[in-house]
Amino acid sequence: MRSLFLLLATAILLTATACSAPTTAFTFQGMLTDPVKKPLTGSYDMTFKLFDAETAGTQMGSTVATPGVSVNAGVFSVSLDFGLTVFNGERRWLEVTVGTDVMTPRAEITDAPYAMFARTAQSVPWSGVTGAPTGMPPSGPAGGDLTGTYPNPAIAANAVGATKLASDAASLNKVSGGLLTSSGGKLGISEPSPNFPLHFGSVLGDKIALWGTTGAHYGVGVQSGTLQIHTDVAGSSIAFGYGQSTAFSEVMRIKGSGNVGIGTTTPATKLEVLGTVRMTGFQLGTSATAGQVLTANATGVGTWQALPSSLPPSGPAGGDLTGSYPNPTIGTNAVGNAEISDVDWSKVTNAPASFPPSGAAGGDLTGTYPNPTIGTGKVDSAKILDGAVALADLAANSVDSAKIVDGSVALADIAANSVNSSKIVDASIALADLATGSVDSAKIVDGSVALADLAANSVDSTKIVDGSVALADLAANSVNSSKILDGSIGSGDLTTDAASLNKVSGGVLTSNGSVIGLGTSAPGFPLNFPNALGDKISLYGNTGDHYGFGIQSSLLQVYSSTASTDIAFGYGQSSALTENVRFKGNGNVGVGTTNPLAKLSVVGDIQSTTGLSAGTTNLPSYPLQVFGQSATLDQQQTAQNGHAYGTASMWQSFTAGATGTLSAVQLNIGATNGVTPWNGNISIYSGEGTGGTILSNQAVYGDGPLETRIFVLATPCSVTAGAKYTILLNPWNVSMEWRMRNADVYPGGITDAGAGYDYWFRTYMAGSSAQPALLVEPATLNVGVGTRSPGYKLHVIGTLAASNLPSGDYNNVQWNPATGQFWQDTSSMRYKENITPLVDDFGKLLQAEPKTYTRPGNPDRREIGYIAEDIDALGLKPLVMYDQQGRPDSLNYEKMVLYLAEIAKSQQKEIDALKAQVAALTAGKE
Template structure:
């Protein structure tokens, strides 16, 4: 009949909730008597949970083992008349008894009982009230109520799109958190507004208010504006480069194809500026005769050397050469580098209706201003009325309607620094009459124009000139310079500001530096009366030159207007120009900046949005077909493509192989495989032949799905296998890993590393030199070690662990028993559950431990409990032929000292002169009346003592040789008795051996004491009797002597004679 050995692998909780069942996972292995697994066999299993040895819960299972004899079940789900919930886990003295029927029935064999340790008591957690202890990691405080640590929630911990409105604290989003231009009308909160209300600045915040101006303006626009209200536009050519605030040209402001080559600064096109153009990994840009297109990199890896053509610098990191983007793409103009803004954050990132008034920047607004749409953005403006506008302009405009100019602060102060528009920034004749605020031209602003004292400005039909003060009047006639139309209402002339790029209302008075508008900046005949400051004039007075400046004086003559232009204008009248930085991004209509508007080299790297350069935007740079862009150390230039991976299709699979590889030297490519390897001869197997495989190195083979082979002569044939190194290293098991020289990982989940190591067991590990792990879950480390038992472990040199779950460590140690351990030099653990530690230590008895050097060993049973076998040995032997013990403990608890290796007494010493001696202060013997019954006088005494024969003799040492007692020549002269002789007289004090061949007779000299006491008592009784008799005799003698004296006296014997007789 089969003998089953079960080995407990795992016992854990897999629970716990009030709604789901509680159970324990259990795994075991069933084996035949010879240790081989009972593969694919049905078993009947009965499990009993014991509480202090008493059955508390019993259930039955029918299981089927796998190839390795492994079976799995869940305790708590089997067939039982009990309820698993009745088990009281609070009582921790729990054990489990396993019974198995190898035929699958109910004739169970008891396989033993094991204690349940702490792991299953996780079940008891259902009875616990609270957990405790300090929280750590991303938590702080104490359990059960920890809190999240400050700053523990990083961006990576928050799922994209999961921050909702309720998650954000009030007032948490400051101005710098909102992207410029990101606030659309849909993002603004209604703030309780009613129809036709506008947002007005109250000195603290924007609030909905009644539109006090009476509705949208109407009528014909003038000044820098054209068209009709309420939708005027900036007049064509009203904006020049100098008028645009640095950084205000955004992507949408530039017309498609407007940036020609000459508009882009040399070396400003970085990789991030290029559009992906549908490219896949590792493709390069190649010229196809018309444009640059993504293509396979045929150069065989990263290019090196000096880049040429349109590239400069050195590979692999060239840059585009200066002027590589042709001038045909970017034409001369007025858009400079600083005029173009960096990338912006889009509107769709802000929730609708989430922007309240408190969130808006004041944008330089003054009391009672409102936010109005200027066609591009919301700007603070004067609350205007409907119909033809009249009166003083406000908001983004200044002057008087219907011909306003751009108002002060229409371009935010953060954009244009006050006082930075200088004289040179304003084009000659650019500032027309309607660009100058009424009363803003003081006498100090007027040029002397060669005037002499008391002359006045007088109109000569063409211009104002200094003349004798005879009369006065307002200027009339046709405007010129940057102005057009007729006085007193000229406008900025076409082409004074480039293109139609600038939107209404963005150049303000404060943007122009004091004294910046000189005479030549103001167009002739552009200064109307309303532009002049009153300078304290009274009715009828005229401006008169006093030798230094113009001052109000009595009207004596006439003249033409002159002076320095101001506001959004620069230069001098009558021909001013728009001041530098007066035009911001919001003043430019999207898409209206054309090639001619931009200066050469004005578009630098940071002005180009990442991924915005498509192949159509690249200049051909003289490239020919199939050339690629390479860096020559200075610039990117068209260069020859020297190779790389190519897509190949073989046997229906499409993968990638080196362009210069010889297909005859490889097997068919695997689907989506990557073959970077070199094959030095014809082959139908080498290379990446498995689907999704990777092969690199020389003569490598990756034939398994998702496998990887690297190095020289390596082969990865298993699914997800990896082979690294050289000289025949092979990974043939699924998920196997082999690394080093001539290593083999041949089964699922195995790993072999080092030199000549072999891992042939499931999930085994062999590391080192010539190590072998041949069983499932086995591990071998070191040199020439072997782990051939399931779950075994071997390390060191030459050690071998062949038993189930055995461990062998050190040099040439062997662990062949189940769950055995051998550690040291030539240590051997051959019995089940044994441990051998030391030099030549050997543990061959079931569940025994041997330590030291060359212990005796020699057990009767290695696989079951034998009472006479040792359970513990301390060896002191010299070598394998001279084994000896210092101490031997048997499973009965008997202890043998030195040569006594099979003790038959609780403490057993050998028959030897020195080794058989012991010393103590005293030895005590139990002699309590409570343990002695049926007491009576001993039958021995003086008679038996007199039969003993005390002898002097030479006591020989002895030992066991060849199964019998051998007498040695050593020993000493001694005195004593012969046990065999004493046995015939006093058998109780003699120990007669059960086997005289190997055991000596012994005698308990201590037990002679009561016999000697009895003999002494008998001698004393006889002595007392003799003393009594002697006393009586002495008395009788004295009486006879008295009587004799009397007789002598009667018969007349003289005194002398009596004396003589006495003498």
């Protein structure tokens, strides 16, 4: 039978103090009386047990034995510690044994110990709450050196004097509200441990304001992954250069409109460069109907037009022509002997059959034409025995053309070598004196006919036996153009090599075997110019600017005539050229386009293995977009429990699930021991293994250890559903790793290690259209990832991931699922309006039941927390975040601290009331 009674066991207090670390112990107070309710005084052995039910039930935790508990006028107080795990939100009862007497009923534990592990903080440990106090804030009016009301008192005016400050107490940290810190000559702003001459805390937002005090300003800021240098409004600009602000030499400008100028302060396009641009890649899309050509109007606006059926020339004529197209005339002296070939007399329109002479006869004749007579002493060839008149028979200068009947001396009348220049009066032999075919080289002493021996127009091709004049027959400089009837020498008149290039070109052209020199006497190439700087070839134009080729120091020049003319490269012929590259006179270069609008305009794909630095100057009202081909996942194997490694090649085969174009593969690879950088090549083979045809091959580069990496194929390849293909990884002199599973988890293929292994891989099929992977909107400079219409500075449609984030005591960042926005959760009243006390049924939070759960796609990771719909159903809407459709989406666990604090205040009031009751009951009984 019990001899003692436990009358009161309701005073339960947390024992942690404001300056101590958190503890799991709490204080239990009670009153011990005898059976007649008389309070006892003395020392008693007590034992305490914790149960999950008021009667019977299961004991929770260990038994706490407390011998020699001091009891004074019935009142005792003990400190109990059952650990943290027993208080998990469920109800608990305390059983007290005094000596051998078990006190009944058991005392239910109130909510005070649950402050160690409140249900609402089950998934948010107190240590994880930013700025969590080590104890509950005081309340009531402040005094001493303080003024105002707790928990937010202020230091009273003039309360801190020199005597209150210790040596070096007034550091930058003290006088700047903690904003400034100096250490080792380095200055920190919101950074307690500065490591750089000027070091800001790692908090996103504005950092430096160069002009402006609030809102938009000139300054520097940081956002996620972005260093920002900005002006205040769209009408302002950012300039780069050297010198000083008041004497500034500018080299680059970024306009607030988004236009960038290099070498110009007024860029009118997204990128405008006054000078030379160097880039390793650029892509610009365009389209046109097959067969059309790009045509420019007078203002330079280009349009695609059908190829015209004819191309009438226009403009001034040149070359051998003068005047204007389409009706030019032949220029003066433009037609020489080179332009006219032999003319047959029979081809002359209305040519007479004969020319009867008239008038008085002369020379060897006398009388009147057409019936003259032979003058006295006149001899014709009929009177002379053929070959009888030798050179010796003729006195020097004894025969001139007057003594010979025109045309009467035939070839047979003249003995070989009978006539030399000394026998002929200079310029006395006229064309009419020679019968057709009357003179061949055998009748002329080699080199004997001098220039002075021939009268003007005295020799034509009819007087010379075809092919009979050899090079040796002509004395040096014996023939000039005045001695030859224009157009009278036909190709048949010349023997092979009868006139060398240097003889007919005045020495400008020289031949040397099979090569020709133009202005050089010793050519070494098929067409050789002299080693002199300047213009070399003019393709169009006579003087000044022209289409041609030239040489300057260490420079080969290919040029057109004006800035409005171009240079084109391609294949075919001039009138039907298939063009590949065009150099505009304004300096723009087009590859695949005849109308490049920028320094480099490319129609087609660009591949660069060393990086890409490019811009766009077309259509500045359009956004800058980086396009990617939409792709769909086809095959994958992502199970893993190990990896293969080494310098040897590794491969994984797969079975294509769809017919189409394989555009990318994703592998979980890296360098052994994290070697940086690493490189190798990836190949796609037809068939299983590496014995098939290589469909795609490219070099790959990377840094660091194992991680999933996507490789876009430089040469996408066609695959057929159901057919097998192989991915090969070939390291280049570095040990590589590839995640794998040592089980046949992918039945569609095997690896180089055998059928019982599968590497980690994914394959992607190209989509039907290109989509913008990254977009910069020019009007707002908003950046979009996966969206064409970014509404914020960075607008992402999809999943964001971050790694290696810094740790520290930073402000919290909140996310609103209804708008998708992130913001900094600031606490200063500077950012708040309409401040009123929060009124709610805070105790409802105690009704919430924590859950344990897994998330889709990750069944092995269990989490704990509340369900947003449950908290919403309790009416605690300030703690719930809602999505765009107004559905409960997430919980603001940090705000739950406010509710816990109010619950703790309520408990504190109850404790204070119980203390007052105990004090009243024990008053005067000590």
